[in-house]
Amino acid sequence: MLVDTQPATHQHMPASPELREQWVTSQLIGALMDNLVPALIAATLSLPVLVFLMLDPFNRVEVGVWVGVMLATLVFRYRLIGIYRLQYDSVEGPQRMAFIQRYQWSWWVVAAVWGGSIFLTYRQADIATQFLCGLFVMGHSLLTLTAFSAYLPVFRRYVHALMLSVLLSLVVNTVVAADAPDALRNGGVLVALLLMFWWLLISAGKRLHLVYRSSFELQFSNQELIDSLTQQTRASRRAVATKNRFLASAAHDLRQPVHALSLYADWLASEPEMGREIAPRILQSTRAINELFDSLFDLTRIDAGNYKVRLQHVEVQKLLADLVMQFEPVAAAKSLKLRTRASPITIWADPVVLRRILGNLVSNALRHTYKGGVLLGLRRREDLLVFEVWDTGVGIEREHQQAIFQEFFRVSQHQGTEDSLGLGLTIVSKLTMLMGYQLSLSSKANKGSVFRVMLPSFTQKEALETHHHVDAPNTVPMTDD
Structure with missing residues (x-):
């Protein structure tokens, strides 16, 4: 689908x-x-x-x-x-x-x-x-x-x-x-x-x-x-509405980690001997704040046309291994399995952009998955190379499947979005457009989702092994519509 x-x-x-x-x-x-x-x-x-x-x-x-x-x-x-x-x-x-x-x-x-x-x-x-x-x-x-x-x-x-x-x-x-x-x-x-x-x-x-x-x-x-x-008047009104929505979302999402950071600092000042226990919490709050600001800065740079693309050879397996190292603690904290599946292949891409795209998709999948796991892989389809991110999470209703790529959009009934401005998928959408990639989504409510990033065949520079398919998690009973 x-x-x-x-x-x-x-x-x-x-x-x-x-x-x-x-x-x-x-x-x-x-x-x-x-x-x-x-x-x-x-x-x-x-x-x-x-x-x-x-x-x-x-x-x-x-x-x-x-x-x-x-x-x-x-x-x-x-x-x-x-x-x-x-x-x-x-x-x-x-x-x-x-x-x-x-x-x-x-x-x-x-x-x-x-x-x-x-x-x-x-x-x-x-x-x-x-x-x-x-x-x-x-x-x-x-x-x-x-x-x-x-x-x-x-x-x-x-x-x-x-x-x-x-x-x-x-x-x-x-x-x-x-x-x-x-x-x-x-x-x-x-x-x-x-x-x-x-x-x-x-x-x-x-x-x-x-x-x-x-x-x-x-x-x-x-x-x-x-x-x-x-049209310009309507666009201006939409911009004002977006700004207001941003201010409301930013105020809500930044308030929690900042408030927590303030509490931990006061706690550390009053009880210095608790530093070993408080330090990881301070670090976690700081990382949450940094991630929020990174998302905002990325979105601003893309919209302003200042996002620099630097193409080079990218080893897919090494890229996926780095992503696993980054998100394995998050998966382990939720008792989820994070797996990868890809052939040893080298492609021609911007490693920073590609890692940002796949990282946001993996982060989004982990955020909305509570049992089962997430699979990140690469498969070949005729003249395309397709990165896929499968999850066994809450899924996305059909009426929300376009809106989730809009700025600051979050499905109200989804949990686990307290530390997000709802910009991750927006950044993915804008970066794929910037690179000339195609982005698609298949999802069933309460069953799971699969996001696909399709790269043109000319991005493939060297294939060291034969075609190898990506297997979806067994707990995601869906097929491509």
């Missing part, structure tokens, strides 16, 4: 350019659909006036067909707004882009129909009617500048379709009336003016689109800044 050995951290990261572009595009589409409503209302109100101007006894059929098509497009556009409001207004990203791509043909159709009004009036009606219909189409073109320029692809398609429809209307009607006086000259002038207006409309649309885009990009950046400040 492998568990994440690091506490979850939520650090705000800047959004990727793809995510930023996706969000901005989504907002531009939203602005397009919001602007579509007033554009539709204006088109609906201007339609009766335009029909009145175009209506003539000789073209009622053509105007009727045009009006029918125009009404159908208006109804469809209103329905399109309803679909967007119900299904896409509350979503963002690819879904909105898919919506626009699905219905983009409707913008072409509407633009072409509007341009068709020129076909029904140019050189078909009197000069005043032609002029007024031309003003209506020009006004509609300017309205699209503000309504559709938010989303540039739609704006371009709409303007191109509208201008192309008007251009075709001018050319066809000019060719039909080519024999009329000044027909070609007037038609040519109008086409030239139309092309100039077309270019100006596209240029103005690009500039207005940039205003929209800049506004949304600024909004996105501001939101990122707000999120970052929120």
Whole structure:
């Protein structure tokens, strides 16, 4: 059973350019659909006036067909707004882009129909009617500048379709009336003016689109800044909470050995002849204080990036023998067996860091084990070298298996933590990360635990014997999940 050995951290990261572009595009589409409503209302109100101007006894059929098509497009556009409001207004990203791509043909159709009004009036009606219909189409073109320029692809398609429809209307009607006086000259002038207006409309649309885009990009950046400040505020609050927890834990855990040391000193001052009995107790209290401060200093150096790593050849069996010599008195005092099992192998590592990692794990195992023993060993797994620390202790509940690596965390129902700030496993976690090792935990409540430190195969420099497995204590009935 492998568990994440690091506490979850939520650090705000800047959004990727793809995510930023996706969000901005989504907002531009939203602005397009919001602007579509007033554009539709204006088109609906201007339609009766335009029909009145175009209506003539000789073209009622053509105007009727045009009006029918125009009404159908208006109804469809209103329905399109309803679909967007119900299904896409509350979503963002690819879904909105898919919506626009699905219905983009409707913008072409509407633009072409509007341009068709020129076909029904140019050189078909009197000069005043032609002029007024031309003003209506020009006004509609300017309205699209503000309504559709938010989303540039739609704006371009709409303007191109509208201008192309008007251009075709001018050319066809000019060719039909080519024999009329000044027909070609007037038609040519109008086409030239139309092309100039077309270019100006596209240029103005690009500039207005940039205003929209800049506004949304600024909004996105501001939101990122707000999120970052929120994350920093939360981090500051967590730091304050950690500091308060540290002060409470340090005050509690340092008070006991310091108080005991004071009592022993007073006792020694009043009864000097008891020095032989008091001295070991003073030494024990002093060691407890030193261990607490060593843990704090180690944690500070790691967090500050001042922990120096010095790689060299490390004989595993000698390292394990030194750890046994260090912790054998602790195990003997609790009537526990402390065993090691490893092949004679030399690895490439920092002996101080590796000893600190394994020492903290062994110390933690002994602290929470009351019968049975602790086994420290090395086994090889394919391309990994795995140090394992087995114990037959109280075990760790599943809900605590990630939290135990956090600073100052101690399971409340566990005993034997009076002399610990709860930093040992935190230091192990940080040192393994520093060295690029992997750390895992398997544990069952009231059965025992096994901590594994996995080293990459390149750390192995020389193997003097063949593969040798580590046997777990018989009293720990667990397997790797």
